[in-house]
Amino acid sequence: MNTSFNHHSKDEVNVSEIDDTEITGDVIKVSAKSRSTAVAGAIAGVIRDHRYAEVQAIGAGAVNQAVKALAIARGYLERDEIDIVFTPYFTEVVIDDQERTAVRFKVEIRA
């Protein structure tokens, strides 16, 4: 999987390295197997390009990896003097014909 947003990211992320992580537009789908540093690089890349990102996680393991990635991404973006804040919300998603409750994090630049 190749995405265009990484080509000028300072925190180079080889997306294929991010196990089970999917990136569609500005939505980064995190799994319990996702590496938090790789996801953090993806978040930083999307924020630099779009000034906005969403991170989606289903289940405690995925939520934990997402939160770690958000904390690490803050460090990456501080170097660029970008200060990000988050708002979590619940959303229903359908996976394999089953409805699941996902946690979504809106990632925004602090006003």
Next chain:
Amino acid sequence: MNTSFNHHSKDEVNVSEIDDTEITGDVIKVSAKSRSTAVAGAIAGVIRDHRYAEVQAIGAGAVNQAVKALAIARGYLERDEIDIVFTPYFTEVVIDDQERTAVRFKVEIRA
């Protein structure tokens, strides 16, 4: 355990109901066993009183409960037209003579 901040909270929280949740000043310590709605009430109460709160979690189960509580607390505080945002960071804590990495969430009112 009784804390003073709940006495005029709209989302009445009996803190003793919050299994394994500890509240010290504006720091709310969440465990994997914490009930997310009760923690959300505690966050809303601390925010109303102090305009600032910190939520601490150690381990994936606790982080997940903390994130769910943050999402629910947003709903409680929206009724008061208070819009909260979060920034997670890592901190080292010592528990039973062992160093553990905790996730802390700063909870602030959006500027």
